[in-house]
Amino acid sequence: MSESLAPRAAALDAADELAGARKLFALDDAVYLDGNSLGALPAHVPDRIADVVTRQWGQLRIRSWTEGDWWTAPERIGDRIAPLVGAAPGRIVVGDSTSVNVFKAVVGAVRLNPDPARTDVLVDATTFPTDGYIAESAARMTGRRIVPVAPGELAGALGPATAAVLLNHVDYRSGRLHDLPSLTAAVHEAGALAVWDLCHSAGALPVGLDAHGVDLAVGCTYKYLNGGPGSPAYLYVAQRHQAAFDSPLPGWTSHEDPFAMSHAYTPAGGAVRGRVGTPDILSMLALEAALDVWDGVSIDTVRAKSLALTDFFLECVAAYVPEGRVTSLTPAAHAERGSQIALRCDEAPRVMDELIARGVIGDLRRPDVLRFGFTPLYVGFADAERAARVLAEVLSEQPRD
Ligand SMILES: Cc1ncc(COP(=O)(O)O)c(C=O)c1O
Ligand SMILES: Nc1c(O)cccc1C(=O)C[C@H](N)C(=O)O
Numbered sequence: 001m002s003e004s005l006a007p008r009a010a011a012l013d014a015a016d017e018l019a020g021a022r023k024l025f026a027l028d029d030a031v032y033l034d035g036n037s038l039g040a041l042p043a044h045v046p047d048r049i050a051d052v053v054t055r056q057w058g059q060l061r062i063r064s065w066t067e068g069d070w071w072t073a074p075e076r077i078g079d080r081i082a083p084l085v086g087a088a089p090g091r092i093v094v095g096d097s098t099s100v101n102v103f104k105a106v107v108g109a110v111r112l113n114p115d116p117a118r119t120d121v122l123v124d125a126t127t128f129p130t131d132g133y134i135a136e137s138a139a140r141m142t143g144r145r146i147v148p149v150a151p152g153e154l155a156g157a158l159g160p161a162t163a164a165v166l167l168n169h170v171d172y173r174s175g176r177l178h179d180l181p182s183l184t185a186a187v188h189e190a191g192a193l194a195v196w197d198l199c200h201s202a203g204a205l206p207v208g209l210d211a212h213g214v215d216l217a218v219g220c221t222y223k224y225l226n227g228g229p230g231s232p233a234y235l236y237v238a239q240r241h242q243a244a245f246d247s248p249l250p251g252w253t254s255h256e257d258p259f260a261m262s263h264a265y266t267p268a269g270g271a272v273r274g275r276v277g278t279p280d281i282l283s284m285l286a287l288e289a290a291l292d293v294w295d296g297v298s299i300d301t302v303r304a305k306s307l308a309l310t311d312f313f314l315e316c317v318a319a320y321v322p323e324g325r326v327t328s329l330t331p332a333a334h335a336e337r338g339s340q341i342a343l344r345c346d347e348a349p350r351v352m353d354e355l356i357a358r359g360v361i362g363d364l365r366r367p368d369v370l371r372f373g374f375t376p377l378y379v380g381f382a383d384a385e386r387a388a389r390v391l392a393e394v395l396s397e398q399p400r401d
Helices: 004-013 019-024 045-065 071-085 098-112 129-141 153-158 180-189 270-274 279-296 299-320 346-355 381-397
Strands: 090-093 118-122 144-150 162-168 194-196 216-220 234-237 342-343 363-365 368-371
Touching: 004 279, 004 381, 045 279, 045 299, 071 090, 071 234, 071 270, 090 270, 090 299, 098 118, 098 129, 098 162, 098 194, 098 216, 098 234, 118 129, 118 153, 129 144, 129 162, 144 153, 153 162, 153 180, 180 216, 180 363, 234 270, 299 381, 346 363, 346 368, 346 381
Parallel strands: 118 144, 118 162, 162 194, 194 216
Antiparallel strands: 090 234, 216 234, 342 368, 363 368
């Protein structure tokens, strides 16, 4: 192994303006590099949830829907997420899972672009599976067909038959960042609508939904937004589409007057139209509390630290890990990199088990990918150095397959 990079890590941590945010989270001595799957717990959330359960539910009971502002939580929390993804207030509604919101968005996009000559829904060929499954069903239900396409080859695949395109901003496996502004512009040029899945970018890098004219977007909140296991996802509907957005799941809470209990459905205006049924208040208010950690934090600062962390981790891996044992699948170019590093490794399953046993928590994407997510609010440069050092130790002890 070459010279230690620990002193460099210490200097980088000392200069890190986000270093203070780590104490906002309940963390132990492990190096937690799995915030791209489940974000860490912000330390104040348990007390806030205890209040929701014991006072709001336990004492106020039904009055909490109005006096406790439970009813408006989906839009209110949407407005808290909005600045992190570059959306104005009133464009994001929180609720349901990402999968369900993919369904609303893809069907909604086709209904916004109903020309029957537009037969195709293009879907990122390397997508996280749920998006692909749901888009396929949505296409079938709307009489369209799915065309899988690598995001890098999208330009050649777009045409007069394209109704909508579903893309991931950051690829869950490789960590590749796709160029949202130029791909959205190309989709529009073809007369189609762009739907983006922000699961692996929201809270890690600037998205610019309004600025880049995205039509519809979805994302989860349990990764970089630290909302907790199964916390509700969100749906973004561009303002220009809100009046015509025709949700395939028009539940009573998206009615313009839910308590009229009318049998005729009249959709509410704005992002509320993306609601379905009764919101899952405990998860939703845990998310709302978790979003406090973003107060005063700029997403540009987060992005700068994310790139510095992943650069430094790659440098440590190159310095420590024996030649030829791992290959980065994540692009080196900053413009193409999300906030994770994916290393291909022949012995990946055994190596990840051993890393976890030694306090370096990443995850495995079968068969051979070691994933390390870098969450700038609570991961530091010493963590990156330690992760690479332990990886090198594990690999030097492991026989090659
Ligand atoms: C890109 C992407 N989309 C969707 C999901 C999951 O969707 P859901 O929240 O419905 O489980 C994930 C991760 O679980 C994901 O990485
Ligand atoms: N949503 C998850 C779950 O319920 C259990 C385990 C992992 C997850 C994930 O989020 C996986 C993640 N989207 C991924 O990128 O692999």
